[in-house]
Amino acid sequence: MTADQGGWDGPEPDRLYVITRGRSGPSGPGVFDLVTLIVSLAEPTPAMQPEHAAILRLCRSPLSVAEVSAYLELPTSVVTVLLADLLDDGRIEARAAVPAAELPDRALLEAVIHGLQRL
């Protein structure tokens, strides 16, 4: 279901509540942007919460927060809580997006233009 149609199509709220143990993600801009790249620094262990293990498996190659959310089929607000746990434990690296409120510089834009030309 797309946003345009509205409505609930994801996992039930109760399950999400259990996954995060009742914690909710930061409401404002936090550590994680939708395009912060996540890279695993550790292997999953059997003792880990399954969602944490799944993230470590997914992020063996860099993956954006939005992609992690899409593959786990979990809302980004839940995913960022899980990512914060892993970051605190030093199990992932977060490659931060270009800082907000900073105008992109011309070198960056030139690179993007260059890349688009090859598309």
Next chain:
Amino acid sequence: MDYSGSDTVVGPASADLLPDTVTTAVKVVIVGGFGVGKTTLVGAVSEIRPLTTEETMTQAGVGVDDPTGVERKTSTTVAMDFGRISISDKLVLYVFGTPGQERFWFLWNGLFEGALGAVVLVDTRRLEVSFEVIGRLEDRGVPFVVAVNGFPEAPSYPLDELRQALDLPSEVPIVACDARSRESSRNTLMALMHYLYELAAPPAG
């Protein structure tokens, strides 16, 4: 879903893996009303099969205490499509499509924060949504270009007439687009990048 097995979560296909050299990701947002071609445009330029991510909106002030003492909040979930374009071995661009109607603006905080800019996709049959979106982007200071998606049954106006109708400042680019075409969609993103380039300060020194 059960995450306990090693392969219960289907991740990216091996061809879709980003190299470990990628250090920076940037994003742009495609915004417009229902059926204007956002999903089509994302799919046209994306190197991966477009994905869907969910955002939840927690309704303010409706937390309820139930007898177990567990606080519950009601939330609404909205899905967004997005795609990816590898720019270089260090840089990757994400393209998000998001609905423009006011009731979805709660999505905008995380989305436009740090975005390079936006493409307002316009359907000439329904200009009202575009008005709202353009006003909102201007308020937030998000740079944008306007792309007019040509539908066969839609009235076709010269772009300068549309500029007037939309009350667009003269510096804001307005381009024609066919979201079904990779080249046309790519050119639309390119128009945004060239505009951003003009806005960006030349390097110091």
